[in-house]
Amino acid sequence: MSNDIHIDDLAHPVYSELQQSAVDYGKTLTVELDRQSIMAEAESKTGLSDWGPSDFLPRLDLLCDEWNSDQGLSGLGRLSLRNKLLQHAISRLLIQDQFNRHPEILAVKIERPIIVAGLPRSGTTHLLNLMAADSRLRALPLWESYEPVPLPNEGLLEDGTDPRYQRCSDAWDMMKMMTPHLAAMHPMNPEHIHEELELMGPNFGSYNYEWLCHSPRWRDFYFSEDQTYQYEYMRDVLKLLTWQQRDTDLPTRWVLKCPQHLEQLPVLHKVFPDATIAITHRDPVSVIQSSVTMLGYGQRMSRKKVETTKLLDYWTERVQHLLQACANDRDKLPAAQSLDVPFHQLIKDDIGWVEQIYKKAGLEMTAQARTELGQFVDAHKGAYGKVIYDLKGQFGADPDQLRENFNFYYDAFPVKRVRG
Incomplete structure (x- = not known):
C-alpha cells in the first residue's frame, strides 16, 4: 500500500463533518485580541503580576493590532493566535518569578552547544531529533518548549504524567483530527524535539509569529531590530531549564536548531561563542513548495479562504532574505566551529554527517x-507517509523559473538543484 499523500483540495478545502462543525463553531466566537485581556488572564491563571522589563509591551501591542486588522482570519484562527499569546504571557510571568526567586539561575553556563541552522524543511528537524537521540546531549521537547515552567501548585497527574505534557498531547490529538496530514509534514507530538525560538516567545520575539499568521508588519519590525536581546533571553531560559533539572541525571550539553539562525548568524555566535554550528543546505524551491503546502493546508481551519498566491509570494521573498543573510554572514563563523551540510548528502548518510558534526x-x-542514533533512524522510517507536492498545479508557479531567484545561493553553497 502506498504511503503517498495527495492533497487535492488545497485551495478549495472539502471539509469533513468534524472540520465543518469546528469551522461553524468558530463563527460563533468573539475573540479579544488585545494586550489588556491577555495580560489580565495570564495574571489570573498564575497569581503573578511581575512582568519584568516592560519593553515587551509594544511588541505584544503590534501583534494584537496586526492580527486584529486581518479580516481573513476565521474565528478559530483568531482563537488560536490569542491562545498562543496567552501561553507566552503565562510563561513570561512564570519565568520572571523564577528569576526573581532564584537569581543563581543566571550563573548557569550554557557550554559548547551544538546548533543546527538551515532553511525550514531542509533536514534541520531530522538532524536535530537524530542528535537528540544521543543520551549524552540535552534537547528541548515540544511540551517543555511550550511551557518551560510549571504552573504554581500544579502537581503530576495520577499516572505520573506532567500536566504540561498532557496538554501538549491533547492539542496534538486535536490537531491530527482537524488537519490529519500535518503529521506527514511536521510532526508535533509532545516528545518531538522542538526549536529553541519558542523560548523567545515569552519575550514576544522571533520570526515564529510569521508562521502562525500573515504578519508583514511584524516581519518589518523584527528586521529593524538587533536581535541580540532576544537571543540572550532565549539563552537565559535555557539556563532556567538546565537549573530546573540540576538534581537529575539529564545531560547539560544542549543540541538546538532553528531556521531563523540563518539570518542571525553573527548574533548567534555572539550569544553562544563556543557553539558548534551546522548549516543544512537544500534546494530552496523544494523548501518553498513544502512550506507553502503545509501552511496552505493549515489555513483551511485558520482562515476564511486559503491564500495560495499570497503564501507563495511571501515565503519566496522570506526565503530569499534568509539565504541572502546566510550568504553574507557565513564566513563570520569560525571554520573550526562550523560546517555546511548538503541535504542531498544528509539523507543518504545522516549518521555519517552527525559524526562530522561531532x-x-x-x-x-x-x-x-551510534546504536542510539541507528535506533532512532529505524524507528522513524516512513512513519507518517509522504506528501506529494505540486507547486505548479496548486500555486501556479514554474519551479525552474522560481529557481532563478536563488542563483546567488546555488553559487555560494553545495546545493543540489532539483529540476522540475
Whole structure:
C-alpha cells in the first residue's frame, strides 16, 4: 500500500463533518485580541503580576493590532493566535518569578552547544531529533518548549504524567483530527524535539509569529531590530531549564536548531561563542513548495479562504532574505566551529554527517551513540507517509523559473538543484 499523500483540495478545502462543525463553531466566537485581556488572564491563571522589563509591551501591542486588522482570519484562527499569546504571557510571568526567586539561575553556563541552522524543511528537524537521540546531549521537547515552567501548585497527574505534557498531547490529538496530514509534514507530538525560538516567545520575539499568521508588519519590525536581546533571553531560559533539572541525571550539553539562525548568524555566535554550528543546505524551491503546502493546508481551519498566491509570494521573498543573510554572514563563523551540510548528502548518510558534526564539537561518536542514533533512524522510517507536492498545479508557479531567484545561493553553497 502506498504511503503517498495527495492533497487535492488545497485551495478549495472539502471539509469533513468534524472540520465543518469546528469551522461553524468558530463563527460563533468573539475573540479579544488585545494586550489588556491577555495580560489580565495570564495574571489570573498564575497569581503573578511581575512582568519584568516592560519593553515587551509594544511588541505584544503590534501583534494584537496586526492580527486584529486581518479580516481573513476565521474565528478559530483568531482563537488560536490569542491562545498562543496567552501561553507566552503565562510563561513570561512564570519565568520572571523564577528569576526573581532564584537569581543563581543566571550563573548557569550554557557550554559548547551544538546548533543546527538551515532553511525550514531542509533536514534541520531530522538532524536535530537524530542528535537528540544521543543520551549524552540535552534537547528541548515540544511540551517543555511550550511551557518551560510549571504552573504554581500544579502537581503530576495520577499516572505520573506532567500536566504540561498532557496538554501538549491533547492539542496534538486535536490537531491530527482537524488537519490529519500535518503529521506527514511536521510532526508535533509532545516528545518531538522542538526549536529553541519558542523560548523567545515569552519575550514576544522571533520570526515564529510569521508562521502562525500573515504578519508583514511584524516581519518589518523584527528586521529593524538587533536581535541580540532576544537571543540572550532565549539563552537565559535555557539556563532556567538546565537549573530546573540540576538534581537529575539529564545531560547539560544542549543540541538546538532553528531556521531563523540563518539570518542571525553573527548574533548567534555572539550569544553562544563556543557553539558548534551546522548549516543544512537544500534546494530552496523544494523548501518553498513544502512550506507553502503545509501552511496552505493549515489555513483551511485558520482562515476564511486559503491564500495560495499570497503564501507563495511571501515565503519566496522570506526565503530569499534568509539565504541572502546566510550568504553574507557565513564566513563570520569560525571554520573550526562550523560546517555546511548538503541535504542531498544528509539523507543518504545522516549518521555519517552527525559524526562530522561531532568531530567539530569535540564529541566522540561512541558505539553506544551510534546504536542510539541507528535506533532512532529505524524507528522513524516512513512513519507518517509522504506528501506529494505540486507547486505548479496548486500555486501556479514554474519551479525552474522560481529557481532563478536563488542563483546567488546555488553559487555560494553545495546545493543540489532539483529540476522540475
